[in-house]
Amino acid sequence: MGRFVITGTGTDIGKTVFAAGLTGLIGADYWKPVQTGISCDVHARFMQLSRNVPAPDVPYLPQPGSDAEFVARMTGARIHPEAVILPEPLSPHRAAELAGVTIDPDELVPPGADRLVIEGAGGVLVPVTRDLLSAELFARWDLPVILCATTGLGTISHTLTALESLRARGCRVHGVAFIGDDNPDNIATIAALGAIRVLGRLPRLAPLDADSLAAAMRAHFRAGDFQ
Numbered sequence: 001m002g003r004f005v006i007t008g009t010g011t012d013i014g015k016t017v018f019a020a021g022l023t024g025l026i027g028a029d030y031w032k033p034v035q036t037g038i039s040c041d042v043h044a045r046f047m048q049l050s051r052n053v054p055a056p057d058v059p060y061l062p063q064p065g066s067d068a069e070f071v072a073r074m075t076g077a078r079i080h081p082e083a084v085i086l087p088e089p090l091s092p093h094r095a096a097e098l099a100g101v102t103i104d105p106d107e108l109v110p111p112g113a114d115r116l117v118i119e120g121a122g123g124v125l126v127p128v129t130r131d132l133l134s135a136e137l138f139a140r141w142d143l144p145v146i147l148c149a150t151t152g153l154g155t156i157s158h159t160l161t162a163l164e165s166l167r168a169r170g171c172r173v174h175g176v177a178f179i180g181d182d183n184p185d186n187i188a189t190i191a192a193l194g195a196i197r198v199l200g201r202l203p204r205l206a207p208l209d210a211d212s213l214a215a216a217m218r219a220h221f222r223a224g225d226f227q
């Protein structure tokens with residue numbers, strides 16, 4: 001159906017850049033359920049407004065510095081508002097506690113778009129709340145999960161560990177998307193030992209802009225792998 005969850009072996013892996021690229025490649029909408037590290041009163045007001053209006057026709061402008069804003073800038077995709085935005089740059093469970101906010105997992109419901117890219121926070125076992133890990137939330141959604149991983153030293157263990165964790169919690173893993181310089185042995189070793197499909201490898205781009213990202217996605221991934 002073209003609805004995917006993007007997760008990673010950790011934070012700063014390149015999930016947002018890949019998610020932006022995939023959003024553009026398949027013409028999807030984008031949603032980041034929980035954004036941390038951004039202070040935002042406007043978002044709180046927007047969410048209140050949307051709750052009171054059954055079919056809000058209010059265009060959502062992502063907050064400066066947020067992952068959604070990067071995706072919007074790179075692709076012009078439709079951005080669905082985050083369910084929660086928290087100021088501290090921490091794991092969602094802790095950022096919520098410090099903000100005095102309760103994250104209700106039942107309110108983290110993916111929007112109903114036919115094509116949708118959802119970006120999780122950090123890695124696969126990041127707590128959403130003290131009672132719910134990210135991989136458990138993905139399994140509840142029952143959407144295919146794409147694991148982003150780097151290509152360099154350390155990635156074999158990080159990626160195999162993340163795959164095991166996702167599978168142990170009942171996630172359907174669609175494949176691995178690598179980010180970084182080519183490393184054929186690391187990539188082949190992960191594919192074999194993890195029994196997992198390699199979707200492609202996004203090189204480090206300089207400059208990184210809308211055109212270079214769209215061209216690299218077309219060159220290194222197949223839109224047909226994301227149906």
Ligand SMILES: Nc1ncnc2c1ncn2[C@@H]1O[C@H](COP(=O)(O)OP(=O)(O)O)[C@@H](O)[C@H]1O
Pocket residue numbers: 008010011012013014015016017018179180202203204205206208
């Ligand atoms: N393919 C790429 N080419 C160039 N820079 C990249 C690429 N992927 C990630 N980066 C940079 O690396 C940093 C972390 O990437 P990001 O996508 O924000 O990671 P994550 O979402 O996993 O935390 C950002 O500064 C981003 O611009």
Ligand SMILES: [Mg+2]
Pocket residue numbers: 015016067119
């Ligand atoms: Mg990100």
